[in-house]
Amino acid sequence: MVALTRARLVAQALVGAGFPTPTDAVGAAGAMQGQDLPGVLASAALRSSGRVADVLEELDCGRLVRGYPMRGTVFLMTAADVTWITQLCVAPAIRAAAARRHHLGLDAAQLSHAGDLAQSLLEEGPKAKAELFGRWDARGLAPQGGRGYHLLFSLIAEGLIVYGPWNGSEQDVALREQWLRSSPTLEDRFGGERIPAVAELLLRYLTSHGPATLRDFAWWTKLTLGEIRKALPLIVDGLESDGADDASYWRPGLLDEVAALGRATAQPLLLPGFDEYILGYADRSFAAPSAHLAKLVPGNNGVFKRSVVIGGRVLGTWSRGGRPGDRRLEVEPFDSISEGHLRRLERRFATFPFVTD
Structure with missing residues (x-):
């Protein structure tokens, strides 16, 4: 995981x-x-x-x-x-x-x-x-x-x-x-042919979201698995896979990139509420257990809170307190977050790309 x-x-x-x-x-x-x-x-x-x-x-x-x-x-x-x-x-x-x-x-x-x-x-x-x-x-x-x-x-x-x-x-x-x-x-792009177009979008999804499955892509787009399976042979040679029955695919060299980055992949992140890291997959349990997901989407109302992500796991939510000119980070942890991680989150908050003051 x-x-x-x-x-x-x-x-x-x-x-x-x-x-x-x-x-x-x-x-x-x-x-x-x-x-x-x-x-x-x-x-x-x-x-x-x-x-x-x-x-x-x-x-x-x-x-x-x-x-x-x-x-x-x-x-x-x-x-x-x-x-x-x-x-x-x-x-x-x-x-x-x-x-x-x-x-x-x-x-x-x-x-x-x-x-x-x-x-x-x-x-x-x-x-x-x-x-x-x-x-x-x-x-x-x-x-x-x-x-x-x-x-x-x-x-x-x-x-x-x-x-x-x-x-x-x-x-x-x-x-x-x-x-x-x-x-x-x-x-214009595909001469009106659907399968090459499905293949193009599938390739982008798998290279930007993978490791992910065809079922993840079907959920994300609501395209049929029939079309998606016809499209896969057009692009599969340009992907890596785990070869499972319900196979996951990803861009070539991704796992080498992860290994080369080492501990940098565990750094604390502040993500917006509807970020693709959380919403881009049919099954979100990879990022958080069900009890934590329930806190991320209170009442299962479809409104996602901003997430604190450490090592790829959602460990809390965050909000922006204070007034313009005197903003502060407010974190609601699901589990304990170390002082060192909290300091790093403060630095993330200071450079977060807010669109308003």
Whole structure:
């Protein structure tokens, strides 16, 4: 278990060499779960320069965006990947949303009307989400009670709009074709063929998350195991594996990297609440026993606290106390944490890529 945790830390670039830019880090993973926007900005920074300003610059240049490619969940992605990955994976989430639509008093005609209104508003350039909701409200679409978020999800999932530049507190929304300089479609990248596209995304997942299994990838994407197993032969020669019945795969040389890093893989880390290290796998018990996971997600409500990770294991949660200009680290340990580790965590806190003061 220790070997697995530390190998995943290195594969995810949380320990060892990071990526040159946040876009490189996000592109290597394919996508990073992003419903906690400050958290995913930190996740991208921690895997690259360490500076959240660099992530915001990539958002403002249109190189990074957030969309809904899979699982009905928002992810941070590169502009170069958001369209083809969404087209590959989004169909189950769109079907599920359509099945729920009537419960919100919405229908296909209203969704089309919402799209037309978004198109006309955003042709002027990116706008705050509140402004888009206000336009819908003024034209009778009543975005309250979850209707606005349903419309927003649907229009993003179907490729009309994306979450674009940072406006100081959140991302504006923008027309995909207007905001993204280059965002190849599934047809552009793979001639419309699904299996080569599945292979590309599978390779990125296994090299950035591995050791991991095909079932982990199926859970992460909601692609079928049938498609995934057809895709594996296209990439398997470029991977290492344990050869088990339910085999794990990882990037070549990863275990040598872990060995070379030695004790550095045990260093204390502060991770955002929805980091891929915790959320990127179907089974999270590698990082913490069930009793600790219950503290990480109180009430199993889907809201993950920020995690204290030492040696790849989640040993507590943390928060940011105090006021702007006088912030302090507050740790809630699951087990005892040594004074030496706490001092190292304080140093991590001092350089953590917070997006606000």
